[in-house]
Amino acid sequence: MTGVAAPVATAAGAFEAVRRRRSVAKVTAAAPDDTELLHLLSAAGTVADHAALQPWRVIALRGDARARLGEALADAAGLVGDDRAALAAKPLRAPLLLAVAARRHEHPKVHGWEQDAVAAGVAHTLSLLLDEAGWGVMWRTGPHVRTEPVAAVHGLAPDEHLLGWLYVGGVPEGVSRVRHRAIDAAAVFTSLA
Numbered sequence: 001m002t003g004v005a006a007p008v009a010t011a012a013g014a015f016e017a018v019r020r021r022r023s024v025a026k027v028t029a030a031a032p033d034d035t036e037l038l039h040l041l042s043a044a045g046t047v048a049d050h051a052a053l054q055p056w057r058v059i060a061l062r063g064d065a066r067a068r069l070g071e072a073l074a075d076a077a078g079l080v081g082d083d084r085a086a087l088a089a090k091p092l093r094a095p096l097l098l099a100v101a102a103r104r105h106e107h108p109k110v111h112g113w114e115q116d117a118v119a120a121g122v123a124h125t126l127s128l129l130l131d132e133a134g135w136g137v138m139w140r141t142g143p144h145v146r147t148e149p150v151a152a153v154h155g156l157a158p159d160e161h162l163l164g165w166l167y168v169g170g171v172p173e174g175v176s177r178v179r180h181r182a183i184d185a186a187a188v189f190t191s192l193a
């Protein structure tokens with residue numbers, strides 16, 4: 001994490017904000033505070049939600065909490081030595097990790113997969129809003145995301161399962177905002193009449 005760049009808010013429409021979003025793998029030590037996070041989450045949390053179950057929760061990890069997560073990942077992997085140190089350091093790549101947990105409620109009509117779709121929608125929307133606000137974001141998971149040591153660090157209830165973490169930080173100077181991946185919409189679109 002080098003070269004702290006101040007976030008620059010943009011006032012683009014939704015289409016432009018979505019089109020220009022891209023993940024930022026290497027971020028600086030700058031990060032949004034909880035007040036800003038709550039502001040953005042109050043918008044991200046309005047995604048379509050069958051029966052308004054609000055089947056999700058966000059947990060912010062800063063400071064030593066990231067190191068505890070690293071140790072939990074290494075415990076889950078059963079690693080020792082240099083391999084352990086390398087895995088344990090991964091959460092330190094950003095100053096702020098936002099864990100998004102899907103929380104499945106028992107409901108007679110709304111199946112679990114529908115609730116997971118809501119939680120994923122919140123994560124995508126929060127990621128987009130952070131990007132639009134000028135922060136660098138990358139959604140990451142890994143093979144140990146749903147292990148017991150990792151759940152314990154977050155204090156998850158038995159009905160909560162992580163969808164991963166939004167790694168958040170400042171955008172280093174010179175990072176390109178040019179979209180690198182074109183979408184061939186016609187290849188994945190079918191129109192029935």
Ligand SMILES: Cc1cc2nc3c(=O)[nH]c(=O)nc-3n(C[C@H](O)[C@H](O)[C@H](O)COP(=O)(O)O)c2cc1C
Binds near residue numbers: 024138
């Ligand atoms: C649920 C989920 C988990 C992901 N996990 C990882 C990950 O662990 N490591 C990684 O390099 N990219 C991961 N990605 C992909 C990146 O977040 C990102 O989308 C990808 O690098 C493409 O960049 P773009 O978002 O700018 O198109 C994940 C994406 C999603 C939606």
